[in-house]
Amino acid sequence: MSNAVALSVQGVSKTFGVTRALDNVALAFRAGQVTALLGENGSGKSTLIKILAGNYTPDPGHATATVRGEEVPLPLSPDHSHRLGLRFLHQDLGLVLEASIADNVALYDGFVSPSLALRRREERRRTAALLERFEVTADADAIVADLSPSEQTMVAIARAFGDETRWPERVVVLDEPTAALPGDEVARVFRAIRRACQAGAAIILVSHRLDEVLEVGDRVAVLRDGRVVAEESLQGLGADDLIAMMLGHALVRADSDPPAGEERSDDALFRVTDLARDRVRGVSFALRSGEVLGIAGLVGSGRSELVRLLGGVQRPTAGTIELGGETKRFSEPSEAVAAGIVTVPQNRRRDGVILGMTISENLTLGDLASVSWKGSIRPRRERAEAQALIERFDIRPPLLELPLRLLSGGNQQKVAIARAVRLGPKVLLLDEPTQGVDVGARSEIGEMIVSLKHAGVGIVLASSDLDELLELADRVIVLNRGRVRVVLHRNEIVRDRLALALAGPELERRAA
Amino acid sequence: MSDTLLTPTPEIRQTDRTSESLTRPSRLTWARHYVAQSSLFILIALFLVVFSLAKPQEFANWNNISTILYSNAVTGVVALAALIPLLSGEVDISIGGVMGVSGVFVAWAFGQGWPMVPAIAGALACGVIVGVANALLVVRIGLNSFISTLAMTTILAGVATLITGGGSLYSGIPTSFTSLVANHLLGVPLAVVYTVLITAVIGYGTSRTAFGRRLRATGSGRDAARLIGVRTTRYVAVAFVLSGLVAALAGVLETAELASASPTTGNSFTLSAIAAVFLGAIVSRRSRLNAWGTITAVVMLGIGLTGLTMIGAPAWVPDVFNGVALIVALAISKGAGAASPVAAIGRIGS
Numbered sequence: 001m002s003n004a005v006a007l008s009v010q011g012v013s014k015t016f017g018v019t020r021a022l023d024n025v026a027l028a029f030r031a032g033q034v035t036a037l038l039g040e041n042g043s044g045k046s047t048l049i050k051i052l053a054g055n056y057t058p059d060p061g062h063a064t065a066t067v068r069g070e071e072v073p074l075p076l077s078p079d080h081s082h083r084l085g086l087r088f089l090h091q092d093l094g095l096v097l098e099a100s101i102a103d104n105v106a107l108y109d110g111f112v113s114p115s116l117a118l119r120r121r122e123e124r125r126r127t128a129a130l131l132e133r134f135e136v137t138a139d140a141d142a143i144v145a146d147l148s149p150s151e152q153t154m155v156a157i158a159r160a161f162g163d164e165t166r167w168p169e170r171v172v173v174l175d176e177p178t179a180a181l182p183g184d185e186v187a188r189v190f191r192a193i194r195r196a197c198q199a200g201a202a203i204i205l206v207s208h209r210l211d212e213v214l215e216v217g218d219r220v221a222v223l224r225d226g227r228v229v230a231e232e233s234l235q236g237l238g239a240d241d242l243i244a245m246m247l248g249h250a251l252v253r254a255d256s257d258p259p260a261g262e263e264r265s266d267d268a269l270f271r272v273t274d275l276a277r278d279r280v281r282g283v284s285f286a287l288r289s290g291e292v293l294g295i296a297g298l299v300g301s302g303r304s305e306l307v308r309l310l311g312g313v314q315r316p317t318a319g320t321i322e323l324g325g326e327t328k329r330f331s332e333p334s335e336a337v338a339a340g341i342v343t344v345p346q347n348r349r350r351d352g353v354i355l356g357m358t359i360s361e362n363l364t365l366g367d368l369a370s371v372s373w374k375g376s377i378r379p380r381r382e383r384a385e386a387q388a389l390i391e392r393f394d395i396r397p398p399l400l401e402l403p404l405r406l407l408s409g410g411n412q413q414k415v416a417i418a419r420a421v422r423l424g425p426k427v428l429l430l431d432e433p434t435q436g437v438d439v440g441a442r443s444e445i446g447e448m449i450v451s452l453k454h455a456g457v458g459i460v461l462a463s464s465d466l467d468e469l470l471e472l473a474d475r476v477i478v479l480n481r482g483r484v485r486v487v488l489h490r491n492e493i494v495r496d497r498l499a500l501a502l503a504g505p506e507l508e509r510r511a512a
Numbered sequence: 513m514s515d516t517l518l519t520p521t522p523e524i525r526q527t528d529r530t531s532e533s534l535t536r537p538s539r540l541t542w543a544r545h546y547v548a549q550s551s552l553f554i555l556i557a558l559f560l561v562v563f564s565l566a567k568p569q570e571f572a573n574w575n576n577i578s579t580i581l582y583s584n585a586v587t588g589v590v591a592l593a594a595l596i597p598l599l600s601g602e603v604d605i606s607i608g609g610v611m612g613v614s615g616v617f618v619a620w621a622f623g624q625g626w627p628m629v630p631a632i633a634g635a636l637a638c639g640v641i642v643g644v645a646n647a648l649l650v651v652r653i654g655l656n657s658f659i660s661t662l663a664m665t666t667i668l669a670g671v672a673t674l675i676t677g678g679g680s681l682y683s684g685i686p687t688s689f690t691s692l693v694a695n696h697l698l699g700v701p702l703a704v705v706y707t708v709l710i711t712a713v714i715g716y717g718t719s720r721t722a723f724g725r726r727l728r729a730t731g732s733g734r735d736a737a738r739l740i741g742v743r744t745t746r747y748v749a750v751a752f753v754l755s756g757l758v759a760a761l762a763g764v765l766e767t768a769e770l771a772s773a774s775p776t777t778g779n780s781f782t783l784s785a786i787a788a789v790f791l792g793a794i795v796s797r798r799s800r801l802n803a804w805g806t807i808t809a810v811v812m813l814g815i816g817l818t819g820l821t822m823i824g825a826p827a828w829v830p831d832v833f834n835g836v837a838l839i840v841a842l843a844i845s846k847g848a849g850a851a852s853p854v855a856a857i858g859r860i861g862s
Binding site: 311313333334342345350351352353354357358365366368369376403419420 | 725
């Protein structure tokens with residue numbers, strides 16, 4: 001196995017506004033090895049990958065990449081990156097759903113022959129060989145949309161690696177390749193990774209699942225706050241060591257004495273039993289009024305999907321939702337809202353607020369009856385209500401007529417929360433409430449959550465931000481592949497326990 | 513959307529001074545806004561002056577202006593029919609087709625000896641039926657509104673030809689019917705009066721009521737509106753039904769004006785109606801689609817076209833004029849960041 005450096009980067013920095021996402025990063029990735037690229041959310045992993053793929057431009061300076069001995073200045077164009085043999089499996093796979101597998105492969109790697117008839121036959125043959133190599137049973141002519149999610153992932157992986165003869169020239173970046181896969185499918189991905197590796201491909205694996213990293217990785221590179229804090233062999237390292245590298249301090253183990261029994265069941269305000277649909281594979285929990293229930297889980301764990309089921313955006317295929325002892329079935333969010341379950345969704349700019357409407361219009365939209373008389377909106381009443389909300393939630397600038405488009409992310413989010421709270425919810429579903437929000441607004445939103453909790457609202461807080469969960473949640477359920485694997489209570493919600501629980505349920509069980 | 517998450521939105525500072533500067537933009541921006549908002553009125557004034565100078569005898573008299581308004585009253589009503597679905601984020605191309613069918617239906621009914629009220633009611637019912645069909649296709653089956661209402665247009669053209677047997681219908685249309693639009697009230701043709709009344713109703717309904725607010729929210733942020741409890745599918749459906757009804761009314765008015773009906777009547781209205789809706793957004797402070805702006809744009813386009821014809825512009829000019837107007841209107845509303853209505857047209861691919 002030749003372990004020459006296949007790809008290295010030097011002097012890469014990237015600044016977004018005042019945030020330094022990458023700070024003079026230098027890393028080397030060797031041929032024939034799997035290098036795990038680790039780091040917490042916001043550590044700079046995705047930014048680095050996007051620079052390699054040619055989607056981001058690094059800060060001007062002397063950033064360079066060296067691909068198999070050839071030095072190229074950064075930035076790269078996406079096309080140049082592809083020609084250098086860099087391949088990427090992004091989390092959203094990047095497949096054209098309506099096209100066949102063969103066409104997806106051809107689109108990615110170029111068409112083979114000038115003659116149309118020859119070309120189609122050759123493409124199909126090439127694709128069939130590729131699929132066989134990666135243990136995909138689907139036909140080359142199958143339409144991607146008809147494949148199961150795990151088959152789609154395998155197709156995307158196969159496409160990224162491409163023909164066997166080219167493997168020695170490839171550097172393949174896999175961003176959370178197993179996130180969407182059920183446990184038994186993961187082995188298939190690993191077999192593919194190992195085969196390509198033996199043929200001389202360099203593989204960069206981004207994964208939050210440390211058990212998987214330990215199983216398939218050779219080396220590890222760890223980013224923290226945009227800096228490389230470790231670059232070494234995985235030999236002899238354990239999950240504890242990796243978490244310590246990511247966190248920057250040794251792992252603190254909380255005493256794990258599971259509290260006697262689940263929460264008392266009789267006084268639950270909101271109870272969910274065996275809820276399932278697609279990625280959510282049977283989730284149960286109970287929520288009391290005045291309690292904040294955190295939901296943690298990696299990409300693909302079913303976290304966001306669960307929030308959608310609770311809020312009536314999608315109908316569950318199995319399981320029940322009870323509110324105040326009554327079983328509820330929602331076919332529309334409006335029915336959930338009427339029952340007192342209001343969502344503040346994750347994708348704020350698309351689902352949370354209406355960018356083209358004013359602050360006042362956004363705030364009052366959920367309940368126009370209270371500011372109307374016989375169907376006509378009374379401007380004075382609307383202004384008064386909106387003004388009160390602007391003051392209560394400290395929305396800035398406090399201008400009723402300002403379109404939401406002109407507000408900062410944090411203030412947009414305050415509007416999204418204010419308009420939900422205005423409806424007097426019994427249960428408030430918050431999905432990533434502080435994502436993309438500046439520090440000041442973040443702490444204000446935290447205070448809002450606490451004061452709502454004291455007012456007796458039951459709050460479901462889904463978040464990928466561990467600090468947020470630690471700070472606000474009374475209890476955290478950790479989802480893994482669509483199921484609740486771990487429940488952590490207030491006294492045990494210690495950061496390291498959460499990090500460990502997220503990294504892999506097997507690890508957690510071993511540690512406990 | 514990941515770039516929006518990574519790139520911090522420029523924080524709007526919290527000082528009072530900045531808040532004030534947001535309400536009170538600099539004199540230059542203020543002037544620019546004012547000119548943009550009044551551009552339709554400026555164009556109308558410009559047309560009036562230029563054409564009056566070019567053709568002082570024919571153009572510059574109240575009779576001519578009154579005729580222009582009269583002959584554009586129907587366009588105004590069709591444009592209002594186009595406005596309602598566009599507010600909900602969908603486009604209804606079939607308004608011209610509905611006009612054609614309802615127009616020939618009322619003429620056919622008179623030919624069969626129906627009294628006036630059932631004849632008009634039947635024609636309006638045609639529009640409602642088509643509106644319900646459009647709503648089902650878009651909301652239930654989930655078809656793209658541009659394509660499905662385009663298909664509906666040719667279906668309606670076929671139905672209109674079926675009703676007339678191919679030619680025009682004019683026998684049996686009573687003068688009591690034609691005088692419904694041609695008579696004058698205080699020197700203004702009744703057709704114009706109706707248009708103004710309909711504009712007032714639709715203008716109020718779409719801008720001052722809870723219904724209108726939810727309709728607009730459905731158009732400019734459907735997912736966000738849905739999550740806060742707006743039954744967005746219902747609003748889209750209602751928009752199509754209302755659009756069918758108002759377009760049918762336009763068809764009836766057109767038959768009354770012409771005292772005859774032919775199956776191809778409606779086609780020419782569709783494009784200028786949609787152009788007027790988008791041009792009309794200019795007059796609003798936040799570049800929003802609105803009823804009075806739509807009517808102003810209809811008047812502007814009408815005066816422009818009539819004037820061009822009077823000064824002897826060749827026959828190809830009106831078509832080009834209409835097409836250019838639509839493109840200009842779309843470009844302006846896109847530039848103004850009014851994302852939603854343009855999305856209705858641009859969403860063909862999804």
